[in-house]
Amino acid sequence: MSLETDVLALAVEIAREAGELAHRRRSEGVAIAATKSAVADIVTEADREVEALIRDRLAAARPGDGFLGEESGAAGGTTDVTWVVDPIDGTVNYAYGLPTYAVSVAAVAGDPDPGTWTALAGAVFAPGLGELFTAARGEGARLGGRRLAVASEVGAAGALVATGFGYDPATHAGDLERLARVMPLARDIRRIGAASVDLCYVAAGRLDAYFERGINPWDHAAGGLIVQEAGGLIGGLSGGPPSREMTIAAPPALFEAIERALTA
Ligand code: LIP
Numbered sequence: 187m188s189l190e191t192d193v194l195a196l197a198v199e200i201a202r203e204a205g206e207l208a209h210r211r212r213s214e215g216v217a218i219a220a221t222k223s224a225v226a227d228i229v230t231e232a233d234r235e236v237e238a239l240i241r242d243r244l245a246a247a248r249p250g251d252g253f254l255g256e257e258s259g260a261a262g263g264t265t266d267v268t269w270v271v272d273p274i275d276g277t278v279n280y281a282y283g284l285p286t287y288a289v290s291v292a293a294v295a296g297d298p299d300p301g302t303w304t305a306l307a308g309a310v311f312a313p314g315l316g317e318l319f320t321a322a323r324g325e326g327a328r329l330g331g332r333r334l335a336v337a338s339e340v341g342a343a344g345a346l347v348a349t350g351f352g353y354d355p356a357t358h359a360g361d362l363e364r365l366a367r368v369m370p371l372a373r374d375i376r377r378i379g380a381a382s383v384d385l386c387y388v389a390a391g392r393l394d395a396y397f398e399r400g401i402n403p404w405d406h407a408a409g410g411l412i413v414q415e416a417g418g419l420i421g422g423l424s425g426g427p428p429s430r431e432m433t434i435a436a437p438p439a440l441f442e443a444i445e446r447a448l449t450a
Contacts, residue, residue, distance in 0.1 A: 276380025308408025385409025
């Protein structure tokens, strides 16, 4: 087995176990543990418990690897592999009882920096939807057993485009201004509420494109590889990597059109 296949198998096993725990905790009721960057930026007890489970399982299976998680931060390793983890992406959906949240687990090689890392494998498990999206580098993207491909063309009505808005109200005017720039390319807009799921939906052709400012490496590490392995692009502005400044995911021609609209 290649390293990619090995780490994908582990990502899948752990994302499933973690997703089942998140789902179970959801049915028991959600406790908000704290707020983070803004009052709307919440962390639940379940986020922390699920991340601890993922961290423990990874430490037991591959003790030398590094770790970068949304809730517990970064720890270097002795191998070239780092696990980039969002225990519950879509925390606000989770807190409100909306089913669109996911556990996102990725393995990357090199520094855990989206500008330089090589994504090896990713699993996005959405227990509320009963869907598991996966990819290993060079081996394609899948939903369950089905091979995924991004949308092949955008019809005359325009693209179905997803986006998101950060938790800080001070950024909302800018987000709306950027949305207005992209709107001429769109037939309609979706705000799914979980970046990893937005990316998997682009990979599956359920959305034509996704863009958002302010998202973090753990939001896009697994979903970004799933987009690439489905034939799409993920990146930032002016040829840069996905970053907090901007993350765009789409089939190549639409990626360029959205990037142009955002930089014009
Ligand atoms: C969230 C995303 C959401 C995005 C938020 C945030 P969290 O992740 O997936 O779609 O708009 O800015 O990053 O905080 O739920 O893990």
